[in-house]
Amino acid sequence: MTEKLFSLPVVNQISPYLSLRQLGELPVLVVSHPKVRAAVTLQGAQLIAWQPNGEKPVIWLSEKSAFAPGKAIRGGVPICWPWFGPAGEPAHGFARNQPWTLSAHDENEDCVLLTLELASNPQTKALWPHDFTLFARFRLGERCEIELEAHGDYQATCALHSYFCIDDINEVEVSGLGQPFIDKVKDGEPGTAADGRQRYAGRVDRIFTQPEDCSLIQDKAGQRVIKVYHHHHSDVVTWNPGVELSCSMGDMANEGYQTMVCVETARINAPMKSAVEQPARLATTFRVRKKR
Template identity: 30%
Template sequence: MNHSGATCDQRAAVEVSKDKNGIDQVLLHNPRGASVQVSMHGGQVLSWRTERGEELLFISSKAIFKPPKAVRGGIPICFPQVGNGSLEQNGFARNRSWVIDNDPPPLHPNDSNGKAYIDLLLKPSEEDLKIWPHSFEFRLRVSLAAEGYLTLISRIRNINCKPFSFSFAYHPYFSISDISEVRIEGLETLDYLDNLFQKERFTEQGDALTFESEVDRAYLRSKDVIAVFDHEKKRTFAVRKEGLPDVVVWNPWEKRSKAIVDLGDEEYKQMLCVNGASIEKPITLKPGEEWTGRLELSVVPSS
């Protein structure tokens, strides 16, 4: 059955099933054999595989797949708060049940043609409105292109009678060979807020970011393309973003990993989070206004 409004030639590429906890999940696959798995719990992408079946996203061996907790890994969505604040950490969207949106407002044809995709919808429950009293519609499209790249498009509309503000992040956990073998380019000379130093502001001095200890930084007003080079696996992730001025880079390293229940003690070596985000300046929507934030992930072999 085609739930996504996709054209006829895509129908075979979208499959809906249930996981072992009875949660609906969607599998997208393209003609070349690449695939993406999305859970209705949190609207979270849990898997992104190449046409050779290689997994590109990290999921912890200790991940909890049962609500209300978000799964440790994949691509959680942080909304309406990133990090700590008045709400639960990273907001509530990643802990809620989403539904398939059978009749979404149209997107540009480029976001549909030749892609397997699913449209999801989140609206606040009565409980949500008690903790964050703002009515919204959050539409999410997850799509897999014929070339294998993964795109997430979020559209958040204010259906309130008064303005509201929020912060936002896509929080992909990339699967890497070894954190000490990875570097990030595209952050040079940027200011960043360091969460390990009470959000003190620093300026990036290096030509590339490499890892020797815990990193938890929000780089401000970054380029729209960031590259993550994995030397050992000889591949490069390209992170392209629109409507998301900031980039959060996180790796918990050894000591912090041991304090995270749903992360293996040594698993920090195989994961790296590089987020497209809007943190420094909250997004404000007037009644009826809509915001769009887009993340496109691709991977290419590197020498």
């Protein structure tokens, strides 16, 4: 899927390293830089590719996603805001389904910088009554930084719902999660991970409520470690649908669960609180290290 993104026809060459292209029915910003390849859809300000030079793709994206206006994209890093999960309609909030605008961009020898913006409008007001302005900022280089900044006067739950490419879910372990968790597979039953680690023998959907500031995805089959740093967070969510749920999902291949894992920077149990002249923030940073 990643190779397809970078072979799409260029609609507009915005700058030497940044172009606008079309993926299905969606406009997508494509970064082709000596140190990195990346892509962000204008719908949802959603990162759908990040691949430092010399590395395999880091971000997982389903080829069965619709890539159509108003349809959630399966994969990448959806911005789940202003609620996480089924707290309202649509699930995981409306930010990921709304068209954002590119409000600023810059580039240098190390990275490309993007800022996308979404403001409250009649569509969002029909779903949620608050006035707001959101900024999603990306630093795309050998490391990937994503920051969400929320202006207004309200509180919201949120997650940067990051999907990562791995070689074999049966050989993946995520550490740095902390001990207590809420098990969503078991209807919110509390649990404890004695070693702060998670393995994936079947369907997993857990909210870790006392996580460390960095989660390590040990991709043993892929011979690399993906470091996921969390900023301004209260929780870290990890998810893999397992075989049965994967087979039932229309936007994921039956075997899709085998090559992805979600490790999500979140504010769920301690919502983001935005106030006038005091915006709330949630951010994450990704790095990759090859195993030797």
